[in-house]
Amino acid sequence: MFKVNAKTFNPEILYVFDVATIGPSSGSNHHHDFLELSIIVEGESLYTISNQDYYLEKETVLLFNPGISHYEHSLTDMNNIQLHIGFRNVTLDYLPKNFFPVDSPIIHLKKKNTEFFAICRKIILERTANEPGIDLMIKSLVTQLIVLLLRDECALTTTTTQAILSVEEQKKQQTVKDVIHYLESNYTDDIALNDLAHIFFTSPTNLSRIFKEETGDSPINYLIKIRLEQAKLLLDTEMDIPIKEISKLIGYNDALYFSKLFKKHYGQSPSAFIKNKNK
Incomplete structure (x- = not known):
């Protein structure tokens, strides 16, 4: 597991929203200067990532480092529920700030999949309920998602050695x-x-x-x-x-x-x- 300093680990959550899409639909190609999680909770979708096309199904996690271009599109009769999370102020030990070592933005969890998507659904319910303290609760749940990504052997890779800091x-x-x-x-x-x-x-x-x-x-x-x-x-x-x-x-x-x-x-x-x- 990649290490984080618990004393200073305090991710800044920029946005969290869930959306249900019924195709046909198409977004615009874009990238961010922060980290983004796009999580396919239910259904299916097409994504174009760095000019490559991918067909993705339910319980797929997309983790975009800053600068990675991407957009979503769906064909007729395609539908999905997705959760989108923008965040920053995350540093893994010995790696640049706001950077996760992934060979591909497309992640299929193994060890922590059930737990991860249970929390995703909890975030969606929390947003629907909109009770007092919602921001703090959602930040707590997003933090749990990040930790589960760090714990799952299929999420991150140790092969991106060129990113290790001097x-x-x-x-x-x-x-x-x-x-x-x-x-x-x-x-x-x-x-x-x-x-x-x-x-x-x-x-x-x-x-x-x-x-x-x-x-x-x-x-x-x-x-x-x-x-x-x-x-x-x-x-x-x-x-x-x-x-x-x-x-x-x-x-x-x-x-x-x-x-x-x-x-x-x-x-x-x-x-x-x-x-x-x-x-």
Whole structure:
């Protein structure tokens, strides 16, 4: 099994949706700059992947690394139910970020097939029910799917050795993982870039550079996102916690500043979020 660091494993789920298709239909050729799972839960479909055509049946998993072109099409009388999941911020030890070592995007699970597709159906039911905490539940279920892919002997391959990072790149990767773990464990503290650089025995400039290379963001912006995600979880609970108190709980003494950050990130103020949640 490919290893992940449980302390820093925190996939960002970009979208999850299920769709029932009755042919004829055709999509457009495209690719992503993130990872995508397209899962044929029921039925049959045609896929064109990197200009090659494939006929695929139920319980087929498609795992697209960034940059892999693909599109789906169905003939008359073809029908299927598919689950599509876009995600990023996943790193397997010694491999580039957002990369899974697969010989082919088409995966037929063996050892974990039954368990995997039971979770897929659970995700579809969860989306239909749309109960409070749906985002957190779906993230948990998607995380389970990723782990099952790592565990199944037929999913990933060890032959993609050219993708293994150099020792220097592995050290950078580990430093960023350690910084993320520190931020997630201490986000309520007053943390500055200079403090982080001192803790991890490097310069602020170097830390910012390698962190952005790995995450696409600065350490402080990453910290802000952690705090706002925690605030969103607190706002989404049934507990009536005052916004001022939530602000303090995530590390901001200035509730007005917190509200501005929240609105900039989520497109609505904390009070508007609460109001919309209760509709």
